[in-house]
Amino acid sequence: MSIQAELNSTIQALIQPGKGILAADESHPTIAKRFKAVGVECTESKRLEYRSLVFSTPGLGEFISGVILFEETLGQNSLERVTIPALLENQGIVPGIKVDKGKKPLVNAPGDEITYGLDGLDDRLEIYKNQGARFAKWRAVYTISETLPSRQAVEANAEMLARYAALCQAIGIVPIVEPEVLIDGDHTIERSAEVNEVVISEVFNALRRHRVQLETIILKPSMVTPGKECAKASPEEVAEATLKVFRKVVPAAVPGISFLSGGQTPEEATSNLNAMNCHGPQPWYLSFSYGRALQEPAQIAWAGDLNNKSYTQAAMLKRARLNGAASQGLYTPDMET
Secondary structure, X not given: OOHHHHHHHHHHHHOOOOOEEEEEOOOHHHHHHHHHHXXXXXXXXXXXXXXXXXXXXXXXXXXXXXXXXXHHHHOOEOOOOOEHHHHHHHOOOEEEEEOOOOXXXXXXXXXXXXXXXXXXXXXXXXXXXXXXXXXXXXXXXXXXXXXXXXXXXXXXXXXXXHHHHHHHHHOOOEEEEEEXXXXXXXXXXXXXXXXXXXXXXXXXXXXXXXXXXXXXXEEOOOOOOOXXXXXXXXXXXXXXXXXXXXXXXXXXXXXEEXXXXXXXXXXXXXXXXXXXXXXXXXXXXXXXXXXXXHHHHHHHXXXXXXXXXXXXXXXXXXXXXXXXXXXXXXXXXXXXX
């Protein structure tokens, strides 16, 4: 199969009506926080146990088209004694991989951060592909204040995202491009819209500059919401603000926008996605790529006990099903109960 055929096949598998992407790519420090919240020690065996339970949930492939994995998970065998990529493929789910190496302060830009991981990425991508990964993810983060993000941060992170995306496509891996405008702070929804417009516009400038094929990427942005220390906006307000920005800056050539949840509760993330899809057809498929907003109920049900398998999988399937409905504008709050 040619590189172009691989890219086309993967994007078609990921962009399916009623389906979204599960972000299960938490680093060790991040998943340790999640496990601590449910009273579980974060060991390799416990991480494998939990992720094996979630990925083997019967029927998960009906609502989840792809899973973003952490590097450790990509190389593991599941509790069913098959590789994690094979376990997902057996569910009709595309395996993916997080490839960035995390963020650090951006030099000479106080308060801003830059994502690392380009060094040796081409070699790592070859290894990941041989292990079964068909798409990848790179996350850039932007802090909002009256003066942040700086122009330096906006341009530097866009350049990194574009270089990563070009490397992925060169070997037949679909890139998820994730410019996350953080929810931390007391900023208004108007300020969030302003920053998102600047950030995403610059990302697409960089993607074009590096000749990235827009038809075989997925954009994973933040929704336009107020800061978490500001009064909450209604789902309709979030939908209107988000769509207004995206219609300005996201080319119609992009096949799908898979939103991150970014600190929203599971119910908020589902309701806000649904409100956007109630606005009728858009140039792009609007779906989800949630981490905690999909997994939190399953982690609570699991609580580190393998005997809770059925409860864990039921909780996972429920949130996947509700978000699948939201990606088609079919979710209602009474579906929660």
